[in-house]
Amino acid sequence: MRHLQYIVEWLLLGLACKSLALMPWRAALAVGAALGSIAYRLGVRRRVVWANLARAFPDWSDNERRRVAYET
Numbered sequence: 001m002r003h004l005q006y007i008v009e010w011l012l013l014g015l016a017c018k019s020l021a022l023m024p025w026r027a028a029l030a031v032g033a034a035l036g037s038i039a040y041r042l043g044v045r046r047r048v049v050w051a052n053l054a055r056a057f058p059d060w061s062d063n064e065r066r067r068v069a070y071e072t
Contacts, residue, residue: 009044040070 016035020028040046046069053065060068 037070 016032020032023031040049049069050065053060053069057065
């Protein structure tokens with residue numbers, strides 16, 4: 001089941017990248033930010049992001065890491 005999830009994520013990411021490449025820069029930034037926000041709210045790779053931020057910034061509080069994860 002996890003393998004299928006990875007395939008679907010890869011296909012959607014590829015489609016998004018191809019679509020964004022065809023847009024003007026500002027529009028691509030806005031759409032990319034919106035897609036990132038949606039993915040974060042849906043929990044797509046959220047645990048991976050939190051784990052990577054914890055490894056990269058061990059001195060940060062959980063609130064700081066959560067803020068950066070959401071804003072990025």
